[in-house]
Amino acid sequence: xxxxxxxxxxxxxxxxxRAQTEEKKWNVGLHGGVTQYNGxxxxxxxxxxxxxxxxxxxxVSRYLSKLFDASLLLSxxxxxxxxxxxxxxxxxFNAASLNLRFNIVAPEYVIRPYVFAGVGAIxxxxxxxxxxxxxxxxxxxxxxGINFRLTPEIMLNLQETFMxxxxxxxxxxxxxxxxxxxxxxxxxxxxxxxxxxxxxxDTDKDGVSDKKDNCPDTPAGVxxxxxxxxxxxxxxxxxxxxxxxxxxxxxxxxxxxxxRDNDGVEDSKDRCPDQAGKLTLKGxxxxxxxxxxxxxDKCANTKQGTRVDAKGCPMDSDGDGVMDDMDRxxxxxxxxxLKGxxxxxxxxxxxxxxxxPNAKGTAANKGCPEITKADIVRITYIGSxxxxxxxxxxLKVASLSQLDxxxxxxxxxxxxxxxxxxxxxxxxxDDFNMTLSQKRSESVxxxxxxxxxSDARLISVGxxxxxxxxxxxxxLGKAKNRRVELKTNY
Numbered sequence: 001x002x003x004x005x006x007x008x009x010x011x012x013x014x015x016x017x018r019a020q021t022e023e024k025k026w027n028v029g030l031h032g033g034v035t036q037y038n039g040x041x042x043x044x045x046x047x048x049x050x051x052x053x054x055x056x057x058x059x060v061s062r063y064l065s066k067l068f069d070a071s072l073l074l075s076x077x078x079x080x081x082x083x084x085x086x087x088x089x090x091x092x093f094n095a096a097s098l099n100l101r102f103n104i105v106a107p108e109y110v111i112r113p114y115v116f117a118g119v120g121a122i123x124x125x126x127x128x129x130x131x132x133x134x135x136x137x138x139x140x141x142x143x144x145g146i147n148f149r150l151t152p153e154i155m156l157n158l159q160e161t162f163m164x165x166x167x168x169x170x171x172x173x174x175x176x177x178x179x180x181x182x183x184x185x186x187x188x189x190x191x192x193x194x195x196x197x198x199x200x201x202d203t204d205k206d207g208v209s210d211k212k213d214n215c216p217d218t219p220a221g222v223x224x225x226x227x228x229x230x231x232x233x234x235x236x237x238x239x240x241x242x243x244x245x246x247x248x249x250x251x252x253x254x255x256x257x258x259x260r261d262n263d264g265v266e267d268s269k270d271r272c273p274d275q276a277g278k279l280t281l282k283g284x285x286x287x288x289x290x291x292x293x294x295x296x297d298k299c300a301n302t303k304q305g306t307r308v309d310a311k312g313c314p315m316d317s318d319g320d321g322v323m324d325d326m327d328r329x330x331x332x333x334x335x336x337x338l339k340g341x342x343x344x345x346x347x348x349x350x351x352x353x354x355x356x357p358n359a360k361g362t363a364a365n366k367g368c369p370e371i372t373k374a375d376i377v378r379i380t381y382i383g384s385x386x387x388x389x390x391x392x393x394x395l396k397v398a399s400l401s402q403l404d405x406x407x408x409x410x411x412x413x414x415x416x417x418x419x420x421x422x423x424x425x426x427x428x429x430d431d432f433n434m435t436l437s438q439k440r441s442e443s444v445x446x447x448x449x450x451x452x453x454s455d456a457r458l459i460s461v462g463x464x465x466x467x468x469x470x471x472x473x474x475x476l477g478k479a480k481n482r483r484v485e486l487k488t489n490y
Contacts, residue, residue: 024063024196024197024198025062025063025198026060026061026062026063026196026197026198027059027060027061027062027063027069027194027195027196027197028058028059028060028194028195028197029058029059029060029061029157029192029193029194029195030056030057030058030192030193030194031056031057031058031059031073031075031157031159031190031191031192032054032055032056032057032190032191032192033054033055033057033188033189033190033191033192034052034053034054034055034188034189035052035053035054035055035077035078035079035186035187035188036052036186036187036188036189037079037080037081037171037184037185037186038184038185038186038187039081039168039170039171039173039183039184039185040168040171040173040175040182040184041081041086041087041088041089041171041173042081042083042086044081044083045187046187049083050081050082050083050084051080051081051082051083051084051088053077053078053079053080053090054077054078055075055076055077055078055093055188056075056076056077057073057074057075057076057077057190057192058073058074058075059071059072059073059074059157059192059194060072061101061194066103066106066107067102067103067104067106068100068101068102068103069100069101069103069114070098070099070100070101071098071099071100071101071116071118072096072097072098072099073095073096073097073099073120073161074094074095074096075093075094075095075096075188076092076093076094076095077092077093078090078091078092078093079091079093079122079124079170079186081171087172089170089171089172091124091125091170092124092125093122093123093124093125094122094123095120095121095122095123095138095163096120096121097118097119097120097121097138097141097161097163098118098119098120099116099117099118099141100116100117100118101114101115101116102114102115102116109149110148110149111146111147111148111149112146112147112149113144113145113146113147114144114145114146114147115142115143115144116141116142116143116144116145117140117141117142118140118141118142119137119138119139119140119141120137120138120141120163121135121136121137121138122135122136122138122163122165123135124136124170136165136166136167136170136184137165137166137167138163138164138165138166139164139165139166140164141161141162141163141164142161142162142164143159143160143161143162144159144160145157145158145159145160145190146158146159147194152196153195153196154193154194154195154196155193155194155195155196156191156192156193157190157191157192157193157194158190158191159188159190159191159192160187160188160189160190161187161188161190162185162186162187163185163186163187163188164180164183164185165183165184165185165186166183167183167184168182168183168184169184170184171184203216203217204216204217204218204219204220204228205220206218206222206224206228207224208224208226208227208228212226212227212228213227213228214227214228214229215227215228215229215230216228218230219241222239222241223240223241230242233246233247234246234247234248234249234250234256235249236249236250236251236252236256237252238250238252238255238256242255242256243255243256243257244256244257244266245257245258245266245268250266254266260273260274261273261274261275261276261277261283262276263275263276263277263278263279263283264279264283265277265279265282265283269282269283270282270283270284271283271284271293271295272284272285272293272295277293281293284296287300288300288301288302288303288304288312289304290302290304290306290308290312291308292308292310292311292312296310296311296312297311297312298311298312298313299311299312299313299314300312302314303325306323306324306325307324307325307330315330316330317330317331318330318331318332318333318334318340319333320333320334320335320336320340321336321340322334322336322339322340326339326340327339327340327341328340328341328350328352329341329342329350329352334350338350341353344357344358345357345358345359345360345361345367346360347360347361347362347363347367348363349361349362349363349366349367353366353367354366354367354368355367355368355414355415355490356368356369356413356414356415359414359415361415365415365416365490366415366490367415368413368414368415368416368490369412369413369415371413371416371488375409375412375413376488378405378409379406379409379418379486379488380485380486382402382403382405382406382486383483383484383485383486384483384484385398385399385402386399386402386403386444386484387399388440388443391428391436393436393439393440393442393443394443395443395444395447400447403444403447403448403451404451406448406486407448407451407452407453410448410453410457411452411453413488415490416457416488416489416490417456417457417458417459417488417489417490418448418453418457418458418459418486418487418488419459419461419486419487419488419489420441420444420445420458420459420460420461420484420485420486421441421461421462421463421484421485421486421487422436422437422438422439422440422441422444422460422461422462422463422484423437423463423464423465423467423468423469423481423482423483423484423485424436424437424464424465424481424482425465425468425472425477425478425479425481425482426465426468426472426478426481427472427478430464430465433464433465434462434463434464434465434466435462435464436462436464437462437463437464438460438461438462439462440462440484441460441461441462441484442460442462444460444484445458445459445460465481468481469481469483
């Protein structure tokens with residue numbers, strides 16, 4: 001028995017010790033105490049004047065559930081009775097009992113009272129041959145006790161065990177005649193230390209084993225509750241370690257911060273926390289959608305789409321008195337009559353519409369000056385004095401001075417364009433005449449370009465013999481049909 005006790009002590013020391021729970025189910029205890037007798041010689045229970053005999057024991061218990069354990073108690077000691085006056089008895093014993101223990105409170109409590117019941121056997125006088133004269137059955141064993149948790153690994157145990165023998169003979173008197181209440185019985189008063197053994201798996205190292213951990217992936221160092229989940233003081237569903245506002249209930253979308261007006265801007269950053277607004281305006285509304293919060297807007301009814309300043313009022317970028325939303329030229333100072341656009345030549349046509357912004361003209365001519373009747377007559381005359389080599393698009397020398405004069409007239413009217421029309425008589429094939437007339441009008445155009453007239457102002461067209469102005473049956477008529485016509489327009 002001594003070897004068994006030593007072996008169990010060594011096992012107890014070498015195991016990692018933890019609280020006895022569902023995943024750490026074993027407990028080993030070392031105990032000592034005293035025995036007392038009740039039988040034919042007298043009742044010794046709880047008497048302190050009679051001789052007291054001691055014993056030692058080893059317990060092993062197995063966790064079954066939060067409230068139930070199975071316990072095996074092995075003990076060795078002396079049982080007897082001696083009151084100093086009457087006959088007594090004394091016998092050494094080895095005992096074993098197997099009990100089912102009911103814990104009144106759960107393992108989390110520091111103090112855990114319990115009751116138990118079971119069966120056992122006692123071998124007397126150290127005779128281990130199991131002769132019927134040397135052992136008695138204990139039917140039943142019962143009792144109660146209490147465990148005090150000293151550390152997560154060690155408990156102080158106090159226990160009272162009542163053992164009712166199936167025999168009435170160890171005190172030398174056997175007169176029970178089968179009556180249970182007359183048979184020998186014993187009580188032990190026991191104190192000891194018990195040790196919880198085993199390792200539990202705690203992957204995230206939060207102090208809650210994986211079997212009880214509802215949040216097994218909690219980051220290291222995060223405070224958790226008894227279920228292993230991160231603390232959430234304000235109960236908003238956002239764990240404290242992720243909660244920007246851990247003491248005030250908020251929304252998950254804002255990392256746990258509140259948003260009273262539900263506009264997506266947390267209250268601490270919301271300039272208008274009680275009015276739903278825009279994220280870009282720090283949570284404030286903008287009734288006229290001009291990009292300026294209503295509380296800053298001095299012109300709250302500005303038409304949508306209007307350019308506004310920092311105070312929400314229509315902007316006048318060029319300072320001409322015409323608001324930008326009405327100003328056709330918002331970046332250049334102009335006149336109100338022209339919707340904010342300038343008119344450099346003062347002809348009443350805005351520069352952006354004026355084809356001749358530096359020459360005073362008329363609206364009908366898009367800001368360009370009208371061509372005088374004299375110049376129109378002169379242009380028409382010049383057209384009648386343009387001649388070419390026979391069957392060729394080469395200008396005759398006599399025509400060049402006429403075209404020089406024409407270019408000077410065109411300089412005066414920079415907004416005017418000129419259409420150059422080429423015509424032929426009916427002599428020759430139609431296709432040839434059409435091509436020749438186009439080439440001749442293009443020759444005039446190229447000469448004028450060479451004199452500095454913009455090519456954009458010059459259009460050359462060939463009509464061949466399709467537009468005669470006289471009969472082609474006479475020499476005079478043919479001469480009139482071989483012509484160049486010049487037409488001005490804006």
